[in-house]
């Protein structure tokens with residue numbers, strides 16, 4: 651599986667405010683680039699923290715892009731994936747609407763009645779790991795469902811875990827014209843953080859987009 655991580659961060663590296671309120675860091679050209687990236691992917695993944703904070707739909711907005719997917723024999727939207735160890739996704743979350751297939755990655759710590767209820771609400775449940783989702787195992791199971799190219803849209807905790815599991819192939823960050831600040835504001839990679847050994851990146855290209863900078867890295 652090829653994994654592309656994409657996120658927008660403020661000039662000081664934050665993904666949202668300390669209240670976890672969303673900030674429009676991207677401008678129109680960057681949001682359009684994100685839409686194109688979704689359209690090129692077999693699935694779009696977030697952590698449940700992002701579902702709880704932003705209630706994203708994770709679908710392709712542009713009609714022509716959805717039509718091109720249909721013409722290529724694909725579903726008009728990529729599948730959606732939520733890493734949600736204990737099933738905290740609300741039943742009325744947009745990711746559970748009928749516009750795309752949705753996989754909920756859970757662990758053995760998920761209460762069985764929650765699993766049954768969320769399946770009723772429209773999610774396909776994939777269990778991997780004891781307390782937290784075992785990402786390599788879960789993503790290997792998703793490969794069996796035809797997911798070869800995965801786009802990850804955050805947040806910081808999930809992105810850290812994917813780097814820790816050595817599963818990221820490409821990282822795109824849009825750095826936008828705002829300072830958010832705050833010790834507790836989510837950043838691009840949160841979790842426990844690395845000490846001593848760090849994932850190394852190789853710079854692919856840099857581009858001016860809207861009033862910010864798009865930086866693309868390969869993860870060799």
Ligand SMILES: NC(=O)c1ccc[n+]([C@@H]2O[C@H](COP(=O)([O-])OP(=O)(O)OC[C@H]3O[C@@H](n4cnc5c(N)ncnc54)[C@H](O)[C@@H]3O)[C@@H](O)[C@H]2O)c1
Pocket residue numbers: 656657658659664665666667670671672675696697698699700701703704733734735736782783784785803804805806807808809811836840
């Ligand atoms: N600017 C952007 O591009 C962008 C993108 C996405 C999210 N955000 C912001 O990020 C914040 C949410 O990020 P976050 O870090 O709180 O949550 P997150 O979206 O990274 O979700 C983390 C949760 O995922 C679950 N999870 C299951 N298995 C996991 C694993 N192996 N590793 C890590 N998590 C696992 C856990 O319940 C964990 O609490 C929100 O404020 C949102 O607005 C910003």
Ligand SMILES: Nc1nc(=O)c(N)c(NC[C@H](O)[C@H](O)[C@H](O)COP(=O)(O)O)[nH]1
Pocket residue numbers: 657658672673674675676681684700704705706707708709803804
């Ligand atoms: N690329 C990007 N630039 C931003 O400035 C910003 N705030 C987000 N935030 C990510 C977050 O998860 C959003 O909620 C989804 O990008 C919205 O997704 P939908 O359009 O609802 O599918 N993402």
